Amino acid sequence: MRALIRRLFIVVTVLWLAAMLVIYSDAGSGIIGLFAFVGGVIALGGAIFVQLLLRLLERRGAGPQWRVSRRTQLVAPIALAAAIAMVGLSGPRSPLFRLRFALSERALETRAKALVATTFQSSAPEWIGWFRVGRIDVHDGQVRFITTPCGVVDACGVVYAPSGPPSRWMEDQFTSLHGAWWHVFEGF
Numbered sequence: 001m002r003a004l005i006r007r008l009f010i011v012v013t014v015l016w017l018a019a020m021l022v023i024y025s026d027a028g029s030g031i032i033g034l035f036a037f038v039g040g041v042i043a044l045g046g047a048i049f050v051q052l053l054l055r056l057l058e059r060r061g062a063g064p065q066w067r068v069s070r071r072t073q074l075v076a077p078i079a080l081a082a083a084i085a086m087v088g089l090s091g092p093r094s095p096l097f098r099l100r101f102a103l104s105e106r107a108l109e110t111r112a113k114a115l116v117a118t119t120f121q122s123s124a125p126e127w128i129g130w131f132r133v134g135r136i137d138v139h140d141g142q143v144r145f146i147t148t149p150c151g152v153v154d155a156c157g158v159v160y161a162p163s164g165p166p167s168r169w170m171e172d173q174f175t176s177l178h179g180a181w182w183h184v185f186e187g188f
Contacts, residue, residue, distance in 0.1 A: 013047075020083045025097055027147045031151065091150075116142075123135050133145045134155075145160075170186060
């Protein structure tokens, strides 16, 4: 039974960390990502606390002999540290976002060049490269690929603007990625 609990703990922790990897490698993260992060931090913090408590009781001879392997003891702190690092480096600063963008750039550019001569507007979600694009806007020779909510009501994504810095539409903030590519934070 104890071995099953340890394996289940490791599997759930690795799945949570994988979810954090997907969420925090996007152009930004929304409220659902924040809830998933906070819930995981609370659960892992609780698991670390229980492990420490069991070890303390075992040393005093007051509790059952729980033989917790080093691997199991290290899973929660390592996952917690990795998730905190991901959150701290989210958005355009994130090496994970940069990697995901690099893997998707060719597909995004192909789609952007096909759209730049139109006034295409779309809110039908589609996958382009490694990004699930929720909205595409074409305006003044630039193409916006909005990939994720940022915060509660804001949105984030990437902009293809071959003729220079992108134009602001609302409370936009841009970060240059390279060349004609920009990260956009659409504030409302």
